[in-house]
Amino acid sequence: MIYPSDEAWLLLLILDKDMMTLIAKRSVLLILLAWFPILYVAVEAEVNGINRVTQDKVWSFDLLGIPELEEGLAGSYFGWHNRHLIIAGGSAFPHGKPWEGGAKYFSDAVIVLEKPADGEWKEVYQGHDLPVAIGEGASVSVPNGLLCIGGQSNEGLSRAVNLIAYDNGQLSVKRFPDLPYRVRGHSATVIGSKVFVVGGETDEGPSDGFMSLIRHNQIWVGKYYLHCQLL
Incomplete structure (x- = not known):
């Protein structure tokens, strides 16, 4: 099995006529968090040009002992910090699916997993540390933690931004400046x-908004009303 690093991962999808060719210049880690155990999926480029996909079950939500999370979570914030996998928040329908009249459940749990160099994945931390139960936002790994951006809670869409860090066995949650508007289902990256x-989706509907945060100054910069044509 390939162990993930802090390096950038590159997955290139090329659509050539009716055939899609998957080219992996580096191994690709996909963490699947919706309605089934977490799976570690690696795509590895073979010398002969044939790709190989391997899949291993590394952990399951039913190990937490939290009834609402036994079927897993969708829309969680997740990423790496200090070679630990952090999973925070998310949503589920533990009391009936939507078509059965079940209400959406939002989680405030934070779970930290680690994989020792010569051992199995294991849970090293579990707690209800988020300021509010929330999910369906975006998250990015930065040097000092996992940045959780926006999302949705029982109170509606959110502007909140929180930094989750796991250092020397201690978990901390630090509030960052709020987004200029409430949003869920958006995308985020670090450059x-x-x-x-x-x-993402705002109170006014689908958004074509674009904004940036300078990590060192911890302030959102630029014209928040700047829009661009998205393809």
């Missing part, structure tokens, strides 16, 4: 010292 957030 250099800036975090970029794009798209």
Whole structure:
């Protein structure tokens, strides 16, 4: 099995006529968090050009002992910090699916997993540390933690931004400046010292908004009403 690193992962999808070719210049880690145990999926480029996909079950939500999370979570915030996998928040329907009249449940749990170099994945931390039960936002790994951006809670869409860190067995949650507007279902990435957030759903509907956060100054910069044509 390939162990993930802090390096950038590159997955290139090429659509050539009716055939899609998957080219992996590096191993690709996909963490699947919806309605089934967490799976570690690696795509590895073979010398002969044939790709190989391997899948291993590394952990399951039913190990937490939290009834609402036994079927797993969708829309969680997740990423790496200090070679630990952090999973925070998310949503589920533990008391009946939507078509059965079940209400959406939001989680305030934070779970930390680690994989020793010569051992199995294990849970090293579990707690209800988020300021509010929330999910369906975006998250990015930065040097000092996992940045959880926006989302949705029982109170509606959210502007909140929180930094979750796991250092020397201690978990901390630090509040960052709020987004200029409430949003869920958006995308985020890190380039250099800036975090970029794009798209999503706001109170006014689907968004074509674009904004950035300078990590060192911890302030959102630029014209928040700046819009771009998304393809």
